[in-house]
Amino acid sequence: MTTETEPYDPQQARLRRHETKPEGISSITLWQVYRSRLAPLCDVSLPEKGAEAGFCVTSLAYQTTRASLMQTTSVAQILRRGPKQIVNGTDQILLYLQVAGSLAADCDGRRIQVEPGDLVLFDYARPLVSRVGAFTNLVLAVDRDTVPAPLLGLGSALHGYVLPRNTGAGRLLGATLTALLAAAEHLTLGEAEAAVESVLHLAAGLVRSARLAEAETPEAVGMIRYTAALAYIDRHHGDLDLGPDEIAEHVGVSRPTLYRAFEHAGGVHAVLLRRRLDHVMRELLTNPVARESPTALATRFGFGGPTQLSRTFRARFGLPPGKYCALIEKQDAAWHAAQLARIGFGPEPMATSIAAHASAPARIAE
Incomplete structure (x- = not known):
């Protein structure tokens, strides 16, 4: 039974x-x-x-x-x-x-x-x-x-x-x-x-x-200015001479006011460097050809040269660009596409592109 x-x-x-x-x-x-x-x-x-x-x-x-x-x-x-x-x-x-x-x-x-x-x-x-x-x-x-x-x-x-x-x-x-x-x-x-x-x-x-x-507080006004300045940085990050004076003029504020708007994020120069490095990482993830010319990559994104780029990239992401690219080859492409969205580049259909080029040579300076 x-x-x-x-x-x-x-x-x-x-x-x-x-x-x-x-x-x-x-x-x-x-x-x-x-x-x-x-x-x-x-x-x-x-x-x-x-x-x-x-x-x-x-x-x-x-x-x-x-x-x-x-x-x-x-x-x-x-x-x-x-x-x-x-x-x-x-x-x-x-x-x-x-x-x-x-x-x-x-x-x-x-x-x-x-x-x-x-x-x-x-x-x-x-x-x-x-x-x-x-x-x-x-x-x-x-x-x-x-x-x-x-x-x-x-x-x-x-x-x-x-x-x-x-x-x-x-x-x-x-x-x-x-x-x-x-x-x-x-x-x-x-x-x-x-x-x-x-x-x-x-x-x-x-x-x-x-x-x-x-949105009704001074802090919110500062964040609005910060967001506008960040958008300007993203459009002009390749300009080696980009600095607080030019950014402040674009946002329509004095230099001290700009500095106050960036205090919460570590300062204007710190944000400018981080954003340039974020753009470099995006390029490495989506365009393997860029890995083959460290000098061109440094020039394009506003760095003084490949040595400065490699040093600052390692300080932010824990690995020099070449080793980071090698790590990409071992990771899931969709994960890296999502990573791009998290650093502020929006949901873009990049997974296929990354997967297609994941095995490209990583020749950029170590």
């Missing part, structure tokens, strides 16, 4: 709880394990020499098919996410709630200060350096293709965007993440995925509302 059973539905399974409460393990061993596990995401270090002897960390995490929700408590740390992790690691957007402790971060040129209760958006396709004291944070990390278009539409403005604790938007979204963590162990996988989708759409709506409100 056989008994029929209902077919297994993974969507009805409870979320699995992953909890880390180290017991019976030395602080130094715990530090080594922790650092190793974070290596694919970031390089982590401790701010004081010998701090490994007092290292401690606890965490509680839940995982869906496209998202993870984790609360972590630990000692002070320094975390660096650079080109190596971006190329080889996870492609996600983070909703980051600072529960306790303060965080100072450089989000690819945008410097932010985060206090308890503040909520921040981070884009893992962009560089990040953060310094945090003893802390507790709550992070919802989601795959990029899960994120609503209005959030992705922020482009570079998304990385490091803060919803402060003293705003309605910051309070509501922070409380929603906290409630999601509290309810997670009672949710099925299907319920959790629906909840994450709702949180993302709530975040998109709140950010949109916050940005509309910002």
Whole structure:
């Protein structure tokens, strides 16, 4: 005699709880394990020499098919996410709630200060350096293709965007993440995925509302000027003599006003260099012929020569151009096409072009 059973539905399974409460393990061993596990995401270090002897960390995490929700408590740390992790690691957007402790971060040129209760958006396709004291944070990390278009539409403005604790938007979204963590162990996988989708759409709506409100502030005026100046830089990046005076004249502001508009991104010269390098990377990804003439490439994009180009390219992307091109050959073409969109060049149908030329020789200077 056989008994029929209902077919297994993974969507009805409870979320699995992953909890880390180290017991019976030395602080130094715990530090080594922790650092190793974070290596694919970031390089982590401790701010004081010998701090490994007092290292401690606890965490509680839940995982869906496209998202993870984790609360972590630990000692002070320094975390660096650079080109190596971006190329080889996870492609996600983070909703980051600072529960306790303060965080100072450089989000690819945008410097932010985060206090308890503040909520921040981070884009893992962009560089990040953060310094945090003893802390507790709550992070919802989601795959990029899960994120609503209005959030992705922020482009570079998304990385490091803060919803402060003293705003309605910051309070509501922070409380929603906290409630999601509290309810997670009672949710099925299907319920959790629906909840994450709702949180993302709530975040998109709140950010949109916050940005509309910002349009009436001096900061918003500065961002408008910054965007106009950035567009001018993109059109004239090949001009070796392009500088603040010409950019300010085009935007219609004084040089000091231009400098203030660029303070959040590290200054006019820093942005000009980063944008030139972004254009170089775009050219390397889409036009393999350009790899064969480093001198022509340097001249076209406003560099003093191939040596300067190679040195500054390596400082920004972690590898000299030739080795970066070699890495391209080993990566998925569609990933690199998407990477172009993330650095501000818009969704362009480049995947086919990249794939067709991926095996072209990488002769550019190392």
